[in-house]
Amino acid sequence: MEPHVSLERILNNVQKPARYTGGEFGQIIKEKCVSEVSIAYCFPDMYEIGMSNLGLRIMYGAINGIDGVRCERVFAPWPDMEEQMRSHGLPLYALESGDPVSSFDIIAFSLGYELSYTCVLNMLDLAGVCVRSADRGPGSPLVIAGGVCCFNPEPLADFVDLFVVGEGEDVIREVIDAYVATVAGGEADARTGEDAMVVSEDAMVVSEVCDADTSAEAEEAGTSGARTGEDAAAEAAEAANAKKEAFLKTAAGIKGVYVPTLYDIEYNDDGTVAAILPHDGAALPVVKRIVRDLDEAFFPVNTIVPSTELVHDRTVLELFRGCARGCRFCQAGFSGRPVRSRSCKKLIEQGIESLSASGYDELGLLSLSSSDYAELPELCDGLLEWCRPRSISLSLPSLRADNFSMELMEKVQSVRKSGLTFAPEAGTQRLRDAINKNVTEEELLEACAVAFAGGWNSVKLYFMLGLPTETDEDVVAIAGIARAVLDTWKRHARNKSRGARISVSTSCFVPKPHTPFQWEAQIGMDEYLRRVGLVRDALRTKAITYSWHSPEQGLIEAALSRGDRRMGRVIEAAWRLGARLDAWSEFFSVERWLDAFKLCGLDAGFYAQRERSCGEVLPWSVIDVGVRESFLQSERELSRRAVASGDCREKCVGCGACALCK
Amino acid sequence: MDSLVRLQFSKVGKARFISHLDLMSTMRRALLRAGVSLKYSEGFNPHPYMSVALPLPIGCASVCEFMDVRVGGVDALAVGGGERGAFGGGGEVGGFVHDASADGGGETGAFDGGVGGVVSGEIGDFGGEIDGEVGFSCDAFVEKINAQLPEGIKILDIYTPMRKLKEISWVEIFGILYYDKGAPADAAAKLAARYSERSIIISKKTKRSVSDLDIAPFIRDIEFDDADEVTIKAKVFVHDPTVSTDNLLAALSGGFAELAPDYASFTRLEVFDAGMRPFR
Ligand code: SF4
Ligand code: SF4
Numbered sequence: 001m002e003p004h005v006s007l008e009r010i011l012n013n014v015q016k017p018a019r020y021t022g023g024e025f026g027q028i029i030k031e032k033c034v035s036e037v038s039i040a041y042c043f044p045d046m047y048e049i050g051m052s053n054l055g056l057r058i059m060y061g062a063i064n065g066i067d068g069v070r071c072e073r074v075f076a077p078w079p080d081m082e083e084q085m086r087s088h089g090l091p092l093y094a095l096e097s098g099d100p101v102s103s104f105d106i107i108a109f110s111l112g113y114e115l116s117y118t119c120v121l122n123m124l125d126l127a128g129v130c131v132r133s134a135d136r137g138p139g140s141p142l143v144i145a146g147g148v149c150c151f152n153p154e155p156l157a158d159f160v161d162l163f164v165v166g167e168g169e170d171v172i173r174e175v176i177d178a179y180v181a182t183v184a185g186g187e188a189d190a191r192t193g194e195d196a197m198v199v200s201e202d203a204m205v206v207s208e209v210c211d212a213d214t215s216a217e218a219e220e221a222g223t224s225g226a227r228t229g230e231d232a233a234a235e236a237a238e239a240a241n242a243k244k245e246a247f248l249k250t251a252a253g254i255k256g257v258y259v260p261t262l263y264d265i266e267y268n269d270d271g272t273v274a275a276i277l278p279h280d281g282a283a284l285p286v287v288k289r290i291v292r293d294l295d296e297a298f299f300p301v302n303t304i305v306p307s308t309e310l311v312h313d314r315t316v317l318e319l320f321r322g323c324a325r326g327c328r329f330c331q332a333g334f335s336g337r338p339v340r341s342r343s344c345k346k347l348i349e350q351g352i353e354s355l356s357a358s359g360y361d362e363l364g365l366l367s368l369s370s371s372d373y374a375e376l377p378e379l380c381d382g383l384l385e386w387c388r389p390r391s392i393s394l395s396l397p398s399l400r401a402d403n404f405s406m407e408l409m410e411k412v413q414s415v416r417k418s419g420l421t422f423a424p425e426a427g428t429q430r431l432r433d434a435i436n437k438n439v440t441e442e443e444l445l446e447a448c449a450v451a452f453a454g455g456w457n458s459v460k461l462y463f464m465l466g467l468p469t470e471t472d473e474d475v476v477a478i479a480g481i482a483r484a485v486l487d488t489w490k491r492h493a494r495n496k497s498r499g500a501r502i503s504v505s506t507s508c509f510v511p512k513p514h515t516p517f518q519w520e521a522q523i524g525m526d527e528y529l530r531r532v533g534l535v536r537d538a539l540r541t542k543a544i545t546y547s548w549h550s551p552e553q554g555l556i557e558a559a560l561s562r563g564d565r566r567m568g569r570v571i572e573a574a575w576r577l578g579a580r581l582d583a584w585s586e587f588f589s590v591e592r593w594l595d596a597f598k599l600c601g602l603d604a605g606f607y608a609q610r611e612r613s614c615g616e617v618l619p620w621s622v623i624d625v626g627v628r629e630s631f632l633q634s635e636r637e638l639s640r641r642a643v644a645s646g647d648c649r650e651k652c653v654g655c656g657a658c659a660l661c662k
Numbered sequence: 663m664d665s666l667v668r669l670q671f672s673k674v675g676k677a678r679f680i681s682h683l684d685l686m687s688t689m690r691r692a693l694l695r696a697g698v699s700l701k702y703s704e705g706f707n708p709h710p711y712m713s714v715a716l717p718l719p720i721g722c723a724s725v726c727e728f729m730d731v732r733v734g735g736v737d738a739l740a741v742g743g744g745e746r747g748a749f750g751g752g753g754e755v756g757g758f759v760h761d762a763s764a765d766g767g768g769e770t771g772a773f774d775g776g777v778g779g780v781v782s783g784e785i786g787d788f789g790g791e792i793d794g795e796v797g798f799s800c801d802a803f804v805e806k807i808n809a810q811l812p813e814g815i816k817i818l819d820i821y822t823p824m825r826k827l828k829e830i831s832w833v834e835i836f837g838i839l840y841y842d843k844g845a846p847a848d849a850a851a852k853l854a855a856r857y858s859e860r861s862i863i864i865s866k867k868t869k870r871s872v873s874d875l876d877i878a879p880f881i882r883d884i885e886f887d888d889a890d891e892v893t894i895k896a897k898v899f900v901h902d903p904t905v906s907t908d909n910l911l912a913a914l915s916g917g918f919a920e921l922a923p924d925y926a927s928f929t930r931l932e933v934f935d936a937g938m939r940p941f942r
Binding site: 008009011016017020024309358359360390 | 675676677678679680681683684685687688690691692693694695699702708720721810811812813814840925927
């Protein structure tokens with residue numbers, strides 16, 4: 001579609017308009033047809049972030065690979081664009097066709113970060129779709145969600161009709177099949193695109209619009225004024241509702257699907273969850289889905305090449321899913337288990353194919369802990385043979401100090417040298433053992449020595465503050481490590497003329513569901529800042545720069561991560577108070593969130609800073625990621641005794657996740 | 663064996679919103695996908711040699727853009743999918759390895775010497791030089807690159823440049839002027855009257871200051887129409903001073919504010935050298 005004049009005019013008034021046009025090389029345009037199922041795939045952040053997301057590219061390609069299904073992309077607008085859209089009444093549209101999101105059968109959100117929740121609500125509102133599932137009338141699209149946040153779907157339970165738990169590429173097919181069987185057909189007539197296109201200038205008014213929605217639609221359908229017409233409209237609405245309910249019940253039978261309306265939650269007087277009660281045959285728990293064989297799984301070798309700069313302009317390969325390391329703070333590690341790898345041969349094929357198809361000059365080897373890939377040297381050699389003559393470089397997102405080698409460094413940075421990043425996470429060996437981060441200071445310093453001798457001069461070190469059992473001694477030791485790295489540079493650097501660039505960065509630990517620390521309390525913001533002060537005081541040297549993340553986003557992230565269903569009210573209140581792109585610190589306001597909590601009679605500290613007792617019903621226990629709770633408990637015990645449990649590639653520690661493959 | 667080639671292309675529709683910087687990487691990737699190997703600079707951060715004449719402002723369309731690229735040849739492996747396919751074998755033409763028989767059974771147009779239909783005749787001066795072995799325009803090759811470009815960008819011609827991009831002195835633009843409350847009565851006549859004044863003083867912002875400039879000497883062949891929509895067509899000088907479309911519309915202030923559009927959409931139609939001959 002050529003942008004029509006009004007959109008063209010709007011685009012002339014906003015920053016970086018290319019992110020709102022679509023039309024990139026490689027976008028998939030599918031012919032529209034009557035019997036199709038259309039999906040608006042929404043990423044609740046900016047284009048530049050979303051288009052750098054491999055999950056989005058996989059799902060976009062996989063869904064469009066299904067006959068009769070059309071999937072288009074939607075991203076969040078930057079505030080300047082939102083303002084233009086609201087003031088000109090332009091509803092949120094999908095990039096491929098320019099069609100309003102409300103005209104799609106299904107709106108699917110990809111949820112990767114808790115602080116994007118208000119953005120989900122804002123996008124629904126910009127689309128002219130009621131944010132709460134209960135308010136959505138019969139003509140409204142179905143709202144579904146997937147992504148890692150769905151391992152605790154409860155905070156969004158009021159807004160999302162259906163969650164896909166785990167890896168989505170197989171489940172989505174089954175969901176679409178169920179949709180076709182139960183809803184599609186009659187649905188097309190019930191939907192009235194134009195009604196849905198009303199976008200209010202002010203988000204606050206929307207609820208009123210929504211409340212009136214159903215009756216307005218019924219009224220309009222009965223414009224003949226005849227009593228029978230109204231009845232017919234009401235009947236049609238009822239039939240559509242019945243279909244949607246039937247669909248949700250059928251879909252709830254699909255493994256990996258969670259339909260929140262099929263569960264009642266009871267609370268204790270102290271605010272904790274008393275019981276999760278499924279009805280209509282819904283499963284408890286809902287077991288996450290995984291793709292068993294990655295070589296067989298869909299991978300988007302032909303993908304979109306944006307015409308505007310992204311966060312990462314590169315082609316990526318996915319070496320494996322899951323992580324065997326078992327760092328006790330890491331949700332991605334536990335919820336992604338078990339480890340499943342692609343074969344080296346397959347990866348080389350996919351790498352060459354996708355580089356040729358994209359024209360990028362960097363190939364990212366992506367995974368949770370990429371340097372753990374068993375055949376990494378073979379993979380690098382195989383790829384470099386093709387990449388070197390074409391000036392294409394390989395990159396690894398993160399490095400581990402314990403399997404670091406110069407040989408590998410040279411391979412992955414063969415063309416362009418960028419800085420090295422290590423994440424020891426904690427300052428002392430005791431605390432690293434407690435969090436099961438199996439890396440020693442010697443290993444780290446050795447890795448740095450090798451890198452400095454090889455010509456690198458810059459190292460970034462990441463740590464967390466507020467890890468369970470952390471003492472001031474652990475905190476101060478962070479500075480010690482940084483100084484030791486500086487000493488190592490002095491001893492080993494090949495070229496000292498440019499000086500060393502060593503930077504230390506800390507963030508506030510956020511306890512996450514489905515990890516051994518899911519019961520732990522987060523430290524308060526003041527306490528975090530006190531610990532930041534300790535690091536800063538201990539680091540008084542010009543050669544090392546220290547930066548720390550503000551604890552404010554961490555607090556809200558912690559509350560949302562372990563929130564229950566009541567958190568939906570807080571999210572909605574925060575959004576109505578103006579929260580939008582909370583993932584962007586410039587738009588985030590902790591005061592706004594705390595006000596929202598107050599308005600809802602809830603307390604952020606209850607969710608973030610409270611230690612849960614062992615027997616407490618955790619809101620996210622409705623989801624089973626494959627790792628047994630008893631295992632998480634025993635890991636937590638080991639953590640208290642500062643005992644590491646090692647890497648499960650060497651010895652299975654019996655977490656239970658491998659049963660998912662059976 | 664690297665050589666400089668010039669791409670003439672259009673940038674319309676959605677592609678108007680691609681910024682100048684993004685256009686460079688978009689082109690670079692498209693050329694790489696099409697199997698063209700680019701010549702990179704040496705050093706820490708190698709970059710290909712590419713330059714665009716008169717970067718378009720974001721939002722402005724053009725059917726007459728130029729980009730010069732230093733190419734090292736065509737990657738036969740990439741283009742032919744393993745065999746020495748489309749561009750394998752054959753004689754070397756201006757840095758490209760070209761074999762007409764491989765890319766379409768020697769159909770006409772696969773290799774038509776000279777700058778070709780677009781401006782033939784008008785640039786007869788040097789047509790002879792760029793004929794035959796030195797200059798070339800290869801339809802199949804153009805097609806190959808076009809298949810790799812995003813919506814709205816289209817290569818119109820490829821050839822060995824004989825003149826420097828900086829010889830471009832005048833640009834012909836076409837604009838549609840939008841008035842939210844309807845076009846003023848006799849818009850075309852009134853606009854024509856304003857722009858035919860001897861001296862048209864506007865204030866022009868430079869990097870450091872704002873100064874007055876008389877743009878009248880730097881506008882030629884200006885025409886207006888208000889049959890359907892209010893339109894403007896003109897040639898403006900782009901060499902120092904540069905008259906941008908904003909500068910052009912800046913003439914509609916003060917007593918002429920009624921003629922100032924609420925929004926204007928411009929397209930670049932043609933470029934000329936100092937002698938007002940179309941530049942290629
Ligand atoms: S190495 Fe540790 S922190 Fe990294 S992904 Fe694996 S478990 Fe998580
Ligand atoms: S079951 Fe054993 S091998 Fe499998 S993921 Fe768990 S600990 Fe690792």
